[in-house]
Amino acid sequence: MNSPHSAQQAPSEPIRFYHRGEVVSVDGVRTTRSVLDWLREDAHCTGTKEGCNEGDCGACTVVIGELDGQGALQLASVNACIQFLPTLDGKALFTVEDLQPQCATACTKHGDAALHPVQQAMVECHGSQCGFCTPGFVMSLWSSYELHQQAGTRPSRQQLADDLSGNLCRCTGYRPILDAGQRMFDLPAVRLDRAAVVQALQGLRRAQGLAYAAPVALPEGPRLDHFHAPATLEALAALREARPQARLLAGSTDIGLWVNKQFRDVGELIYLGGVAELRRVEQRGDQLYIGAGALLEDAWRALVQRAPALADVWLRFASPPIRHAGTMGGNVANGSPIGDAPPILMALDAEIELRRGARVRRMPLTEFYLDYMKNALEPGEFVQGLAVPLAAFARQVRGYKISKRFDCDISALCAGMAIALDGDTVASVRLAYGGMAATVRRAAQAEAALLGKPWTQATVRAAQAALALDFKPLSDMRASAAFRLQVAQNLLQRLWLETRPGDPLPASATSVFSVLPHAAA
Ligand SMILES: Cc1cc2nc3c(=O)[nH]c(=O)nc-3n(C[C@H](O)[C@H](O)[C@H](O)COP(=O)(O)OP(=O)(O)OC[C@H]3O[C@@H](n4cnc5c(N)ncnc54)[C@H](O)[C@@H]3O)c2cc1C
Ligand code: FES
Ligand code: FES
Structure with missing residues (x-):
């Protein structure tokens, strides 16, 4: 060759x-x-x-x-x-x-200071003390600034908080930095010369x-x-x-x-980052196709557009800088038992598409993981994409992430659940858990305890008992085995509270993100 x-x-x-x-x-x-x-x-x-x-x-x-x-x-x-x-x-x-003053002298537009609006706002709002975190915050804010200036929009305070969820500050505190994030849009605009960069x-x-x-x-x-x-x-x-x-x-x-x-x-x-075809997220026939190289941010946005209750897992998956680099294929192929995407994708009946040379094969994602960090990939093969049947979004879909820290933390456990009711009866159900075994997998016995049964508190209790037969979780630095099992069982209760016929809890009662306009945008 x-x-x-x-x-x-x-x-x-x-x-x-x-x-x-x-x-x-x-x-x-x-x-x-x-x-x-x-x-x-x-x-x-x-x-x-x-x-x-x-x-x-x-x-x-x-x-x-x-x-x-x-x-x-x-x-x-x-x-x-x-x-x-x-x-x-x-x-x-x-x-x-790149944000340093460009026009320190003889500038009529920005005056003597000539700081970029992001920097000027940080100064005015006292957004920096020791300053070690400041360049990182400034670049996250600049990224939001450019995005919103381009779109002619302004972020809400919560959107800014989400944009900054990958930036830690140990001395200033976040209020003045969020103030700066809002203030920067009030100052005379300074825009990147995009044409020069494009050229x-x-x-x-x-x-x-x-x-x-x-x-x-x-x-x-x-x-x-x-x-x-x-x-x-x-x-x-x-x-x-x-x-x-x-x-x-x-x-x-x-x-x-x-x-x-x-x-x-x-x-x-x-x-893989140079292969544009691999980055596509699009509807193909009756499936949502997610190329393996699709950025986590793009892939999660597409999932949340179709199942808004997944916003919780999307916005708590790492941080924007990680989601702008990391891919859905990487999360699935890496195969960590505490990866957040696999339980959600399994609850959505996703298939994984593998390719070796010209040969393309598909299998249910539930069959991809063989053992701890072992998967079905053959030598010379790679993950080409993931396909989610659109019919899966007709169920009530939930994603629950449990971690010690709210933002930018790896899960102690993560659950993907989907349920369809026929009247009061469970017509179909998927319960997939990460953090409960050597691989992410579905809870076969708990699902069996629900299928065809009335969706009642008594049925939930039976499924909770069955869950203890499905999983024997480990204790590690993220959680003890007992905690994991108890929380996994409690999440079934939460699913029931959110979906029980006639009296479901509103999403706003259980999720901060599902009520935000940007989550489903
Ligand atoms: C600060 C931080 C926070 C994080 N938070 C989370 C979190 O909240 N939830 C979570 O689940 N993960 C989290 N992660 C882990 C990581 O971001 C994800 O697993 C991510 O999806 C990995 O994707 P990547 O594209 O970066 O993979 P890479 O690091 O590039 O690769 C990971 C593995 O997958 C293989 N691989 C990649 N693409 C393919 C392919 N197409 N075919 C076959 N093999 C492939 C690589 O060879 C490698 O073995 C976090 C990581 C960091 C650093
Ligand atoms: S140095 Fe901490 S995120 Fe890079
Ligand atoms: S200003 Fe000191 S860590 Fe943020």
Whole structure:
């Protein structure tokens, strides 16, 4: 094969991206070098800070710009600490340095201070004390600012709080920062020159994708590490089949932590982010199709549009910067027993679509997980997408996430439930739980205790008892076994309270998010 992705001897091309008003070309850096390390150590842009180095604190928040299918610029906040530099190829990188005063002297519009409205609002509202978190907050706010200026809208205070749920501040407190988030829209507007960025990004397009390689010094001797970023689904399928030993890289919100925290050697990488077909979320016939590379934010939005009660899990799934990078395929393929998407998708009867070369096969998601972190993927195969029957949204669908912290926390357990009633009788039911076993799975015995029975408190009690036969959960740092089982049983009660015939609790009684306008938008 003569494809640029064909083999070890493939030529390496430099990584090119737009940064601080110009196209930057980078070569020779390790494939797993983080955007944060590059910024601070190579580009000497030290405004972006390192706090946790694992996507949790938001001190490293930057904004990435990409062209969408229509050629328009889309901006999204991400955590620079867990993004690898080659993933920036063809994109624009914005950091807090891009917001520094552009017109300090002789400016008639902005006066002497000439701070960006986000910065000016932070000053006026006392949104910064020690300042360590501030660049991260400012970039999350700038991302919201640009989005809303573009759309001609203003976020509610709760929307701003959601936008900032991936940014931690230990000294200022969040009220003044939220005040700044509202104040910034009252100040004279300063907008990004999108046309210049679009023009630069058009010039960075690669029909063949990127083939990058960099030497790495290991104790056993030097090695050349490869980073392939195919541009089409066909090229990805061929490359994956030819390189089954390579690691697939999607949003790196799991893999970034393996590198930063476990110092794992992830070797050769095949990056999925350049394959536009894989990112699609669309209705196909009587199914909602979610490409494996669809960003978590896009995929959850589509699910919530059809089942608004899932807003709780969407908006509490990690944080906006994680959801702007992480993918639905990554969440499902990673196969963590406490991943949030699989229980919801199982409750919706989702099928998973797998591809190896030209062969495409599907199976119910319930059959995909074989054991703890083991799945049905064969060598050379990858997850191509997920398909949810639209009929599944006709049931009453719920998603319940239980975690120690409300925002940006991994679940102790997560449940996806769907129920359809025929009068007072349970006509169909799906109960899927994460955090209760070595894999996410459905509660067969509890479901059997409900099916065909009257939807009453007595039936719920019988199902709660059956749940104890379905699962023998573990105790770990997130929750004890007893807590998990009790909560799993209590969630059945909650489902009943919310759906009991004639007297259901309103969504506003049980969820803060389901009453928000942006959740179902
Ligand atoms: C701060 C933080 C908070 C988080 N909060 C949550 C949370 O609330 N809920 C939750 O469920 N998760 C959470 N996560 C975990 C993570 O964000 C998700 O699992 C995410 O969906 C992973 O997707 P990714 O695209 O980043 O995957 P990656 O990290 O790129 O890859 C993960 C794994 O999936 C494989 N993979 C990726 N795509 C494919 C594919 N198409 N085919 C086959 N294999 C593939 C990779 O090879 C790798 O083994 C959090 C992570 C962080 C850092
Ligand atoms: S340093 Fe904490 S999220 Fe990146
Ligand atoms: S201002 Fe000190 S951590 Fe936020």
